[in-house]
Amino acid sequence: xxxxxxxxxxxxxxxxxxxxxxxxxxxxxxxxxxxxxxxxxxxxxxxxxxxxxxxxxxxxxxxxxxxxxxxxxxxxxxxxxxxxxxxxxxxxxxxxxxxxxxxxxxxxxxxxxxxxxxxxxxxxxxxxxxxxxxxxxxxx
Numbered sequence: 001x002x003x004x005x006x007x008x009x010x011x012x013x014x015x016x017x018x019x020x021x022x023x024x025x026x027x028x029x030x031x032x033x034x035x036x037x038x039x040x041x042x043x044x045x046x047x048x049x050x051x052x053x054x055x056x057x058x059x060x061x062x063x064x065x066x067x068x069x070x071x072x073x074x075x076x077x078x079x080x081x082x083x084x085x086x087x088x089x090x091x092x093x094x095x096x097x098x099x100x101x102x103x104x105x106x107x108x109x110x111x112x113x114x115x116x117x118x119x120x121x122x123x124x125x126x127x128x129x130x131x132x133x134x135x136x137x138x139x140x
Contacts, residue, residue, distance in 0.1 A: 008131035009139060013053075013094065014118075015125040016060035022128035022139040024065065032065065034058045034080060039103070052086075052101040053119065056094070059087025060122065094120040 007026040011019030011034075023032045036058040040046040062076065062084040069075060069084070076084070090097040098104045098120050099113070107115050130139035 010129040010131070010136055011061040012057040013060050013120060013122050015123070015128055016057070017064040017123050018126050018128040018139075019061050020064035022130070023061070026130075026139075034061050034065075034083075036083060049102075051103060053098055053103060055083045056087050056090055056097070059083035059085070060091075063087050064123075091122065094122060 007023075009019050009022055009026075011023075023034075036050070036054040038048050038050045038054055041049045058080075062080050063069075066075070095117055099108055099116050104116055107113065128139035129136045
């Protein structure tokens with residue numbers, strides 16, 4: 001985490017609502033940044049590859065922050081609105097969408113379909129994770 005960033009949470013499809021609740025509480029009315037992490041190709045210092053699954057996770061957190069927000073007049077950046085809209089569109093078929101991503105196809109080829117099912121389970125975890133002194137723990 002960068003210096004000066006007061007709070008860092010790790011959210012995903014599985015804990016989107018819990019993450020949004022913790023983010024609102026910690027932000028205390030201030031701005032909330034939601035960042036889709038992506039992944040490195042090849043090795044830890046390889047080029048950054050935007051990952052659809054991370055965009056959908058970010059979109060799920062954004063949706064949970066304000067489920068009634070209008071898609072035509074979002075109160076967020078165009079990138080955040082696109083992530084949110086992608087999640088809303090994919091929500092009824094998350095497993096299918098995730099299994100068709102580059103990472104999902106790799107998992108299917110290796111026989112790890114269960115990993116996709118686990119990651120596609122929306123809001124099944126009631127806990128948010130917070131980065132504290134270099135380690136993640138439950139957000140309090």
